[in-house]
Amino acid sequence: MSDPGVAVVIEDDADVRNLVSAVLRQSGFDVHATASGRAGVDLARTHDATVITVDVGLPDIDGYEVLRRIRESSNCYVVMLTSRGDELDTLTALQSGADDYLTKPFRPRELRARIAAMLRRPRSVPEPVGARQPAASFVPAAPQAAVSPVLEHNGLVLNAATRTVVVDGQDLLLTRSEFDLLNEMLKSNGAVRTKADLVRVVRGDYYGEDTYISDSDERAIEVHVGNLRRKLDEDPKNPRWLQTVRGVGYRLTPVRS
Numbered sequence: 001m002s003d004p005g006v007a008v009v010i011e012d013d014a015d016v017r018n019l020v021s022a023v024l025r026q027s028g029f030d031v032h033a034t035a036s037g038r039a040g041v042d043l044a045r046t047h048d049a050t051v052i053t054v055d056v057g058l059p060d061i062d063g064y065e066v067l068r069r070i071r072e073s074s075n076c077y078v079v080m081l082t083s084r085g086d087e088l089d090t091l092t093a094l095q096s097g098a099d100d101y102l103t104k105p106f107r108p109r110e111l112r113a114r115i116a117a118m119l120r121r122p123r124s125v126p127e128p129v130g131a132r133q134p135a136a137s138f139v140p141a142a143p144q145a146a147v148s149p150v151l152e153h154n155g156l157v158l159n160a161a162t163r164t165v166v167v168d169g170q171d172l173l174l175t176r177s178e179f180d181l182l183n184e185m186l187k188s189n190g191a192v193r194t195k196a197d198l199v200r201v202v203r204g205d206y207y208g209e210d211t212y213i214s215d216s217d218e219r220a221i222e223v224h225v226g227n228l229r230r231k232l233d234e235d236p237k238n239p240r241w242l243q244t245v246r247g248v249g250y251r252l253t254p255v256r257s
Contacts, residue, residue, distance in 0.1 A: 004206040005050035012041030023108045037061040037183040041069045051077045077118045094223045194249040
């Protein structure tokens with residue numbers, strides 16, 4: 001990566017903090033690290049971080065509260081670091097608005113690949129969570145992206161160039177993973193997409209066709225889809241956009257007349 005910007009590492013374990021910092025420096029980031037959640041929030045705001053890694057178990061405030069505070073002023077990429085095998089940590093991280101998660105111990109190569117995949121997604125202007133902003137407030141699309149089609153389905157309009165979603169005339173604020181999943185479902189034109197397919201959409205190039213997809217990976221997709229449905233205010237008995245295909249994955253609902 002060339003000049004990817006600033007990374008903030010919030011981790012109380014010195015060995016893990018040094019490892020993550022080294023990986024990010026090797027990837028070209030200007031790295032700032034701390035063992036404190038409060039100090040990490042201040043670093044993120046002061047340096048306008050591009051990427052932040054947050055440990056769930058911090059000594060002062062937990063990682064979820066750190067994430068909540070960061071999201072008040074920043075739309076940066078956030079990777080949560082969770083305990084090995086603790087599914088509750090993983091699900092809570094995603095539900096709280098994290099872009100990705102890694103369980104400890106992890107391989108440096110995997111962290112590097114996950115971050116590289118995130119950086120390939122367009123980054124919008126930071127905005128407070130819960131604020132409704134007009135589409136014009138987002139970073140303008142690159143010229144080649146301007147020809148990207150606008151996808152519409154049952155009153156929902158998704159613009160891949162500006163990474164905006166409008167439902168019945170109202171802006172819908174999504175995380176990057178939620179947006180990418182919704183975009184993929186709309187492009188699928190009603191074809192069933194398996195959870196493994198959608199894991200690869202979220203994970204990017206690191207997860208190739210031959211990569212093992214774990215139960216935890218698929219469960220993460222269920223959480224993302226659940227978050228999407230909540231934000232879309234879907235009626236579970238009569239969904240307007242996303243249908244569950246039991247034992248397989250998801251597909252778009254039929255077009256309504």
